[in-house]
Amino acid sequence: MPQPILIVHGGAGTIPEERHPAAMEGCRRAAQAGWSALSAGGSALDAVEAAVRALEDDPTFNAGRGSIMTRVGTVEMDALIMDGTTLRAGAVAAVRRVRNPITLARAVMERTPHVLLVGPSAEALAELLGLPTADDAELVAPRDRERWEALWRNGPPDLREVLAQALAEPMDTVGAVALDAAGHVAAAVSTGGMSNKWPGRVGDSALIGCGAYADDxxxxxxxxxxxxxxxxxxxxxxxxxxMALGLTVQTAVEAAIRLLEERVDGRGGLIGVDRMGRIGIAHNTPHMAWAWTNGETLRVGIRAATSR
Incomplete structure (x- = not known):
C-alpha cells in the first residue's frame, strides 16, 4: 500500500509579507493535527476534518474564526467534505453562528440523507447536534472589520470596487486532502467567502467538484x-x-489552473493527492500557503515551484 500523506492549504492570492510567517505556521499546525488523526489509526476523512478544524480555529485564515464580512456586516460560511471511498459528501452554505462548519458538513453527510444544507436549516442541525456556536464578533478577523468599515465609510461601495478589492486581497479559503493507510482519499474545504459579498452568495467551496472532489x-x-x-x-x-486520463497529479493541477486562466480569466490554487500518495500544488496567484507531511517529513511553503 502507498504511504499515508496529508496536504493542507491556507488560501491563494496576494498574501502580505508580514502575514507569511503566520500563514505558514497555521498550515504547519493544521498538517500536524491531520497527521495526528492518521497516526492514531484514523481515516483520511478524519484527517482532513481535523486539519480543516485547525485552520478554522486560526484567525489567520478566512474560515471559522477568521471569516470575512458580507455586504451587510454579517458572517456567512461554506464548507464541504468528501469521502473518496463511497463518493459520499456533506456540505453547508451561508451558515452563521457555527464555530466549525467543516464538522457540520460532515454531520450532513453522516447524519442526514442529504448532501447540502443551507442557512437556517443547516444551523438548526448544528443546534440539534449540540455543535459549538459563536457569534459574528467571535468569527470576524479584526483586519476584515477594519476593511469593511473603510469600504463603507462614504456610503455603499460600488460592487466593482468590492470585486477589485476582493481579488487584490488573500483568497484564504482553507482545505486539506489526505490518503490513509487503507488507500482511501478524502477532501475538505471551508471558507468565510468573498469580502463584502452579497448576503446569500455561495461560492465554490460548498459545491462538489468545484471546491473539492475525492475518488479512490x-x-x-x-x-x-x-x-x-x-x-x-x-x-x-x-x-x-x-488524473484519470493519465496525467500525474502535479501535471493535472497545473493543467486545471491553466484552464481556469485561459477560459474564464480566473485566479486560484489547487492541492491534490493521487491514489499512490503523490502530491501536487499549483496556483496562478503570487502566493499560496501550504504544508504537507507523511509522518517522516513535514514541509511548509508560501509559493509552489509552478506558480506564475
Whole structure:
C-alpha cells in the first residue's frame, strides 16, 4: 500500500509579507493535527476534518474564526467534505453562528440523507447536534472589520470596487486532502467567502467538484481562489479527470489552473493527492500557503515551484 500523506492549504492570492510567517505556521499546525488523526489509526476523512478544524480555529485564515464580512456586516460560511471511498459528501452554505462548519458538513453527510444544507436549516442541525456556536464578533478577523468599515465609510461601495478589492486581497479559503493507510482519499474545504459579498452568495467551496472532489480510483483535489470562476470550470473535478486520463497529479493541477486562466480569466490554487500518495500544488496567484507531511517529513511553503 502507498504511504499515508496529508496536504493542507491556507488560501491563494496576494498574501502580505508580514502575514507569511503566520500563514505558514497555521498550515504547519493544521498538517500536524491531520497527521495526528492518521497516526492514531484514523481515516483520511478524519484527517482532513481535523486539519480543516485547525485552520478554522486560526484567525489567520478566512474560515471559522477568521471569516470575512458580507455586504451587510454579517458572517456567512461554506464548507464541504468528501469521502473518496463511497463518493459520499456533506456540505453547508451561508451558515452563521457555527464555530466549525467543516464538522457540520460532515454531520450532513453522516447524519442526514442529504448532501447540502443551507442557512437556517443547516444551523438548526448544528443546534440539534449540540455543535459549538459563536457569534459574528467571535468569527470576524479584526483586519476584515477594519476593511469593511473603510469600504463603507462614504456610503455603499460600488460592487466593482468590492470585486477589485476582493481579488487584490488573500483568497484564504482553507482545505486539506489526505490518503490513509487503507488507500482511501478524502477532501475538505471551508471558507468565510468573498469580502463584502452579497448576503446569500455561495461560492465554490460548498459545491462538489468545484471546491473539492475525492475518488479512490483517482485521488483528491481541493481548490481556493475566486469562486465564481472556479465554479465555471468545475475545477477540482476537472483536475481529477485529468488524473484519470493519465496525467500525474502535479501535471493535472497545473493543467486545471491553466484552464481556469485561459477560459474564464480566473485566479486560484489547487492541492491534490493521487491514489499512490503523490502530491501536487499549483496556483496562478503570487502566493499560496501550504504544508504537507507523511509522518517522516513535514514541509511548509508560501509559493509552489509552478506558480506564475
Amino acid at each position: 480510483r483517482v485521488g483528491a483535489v481541493v481548490a481556493t481562489g475566486w469562486g465564481e470562476t472556479l465554479m465555471r470550470v468545475v475545477i477540482s473535478k476537472t483536475a481529477c479527470d485529468f
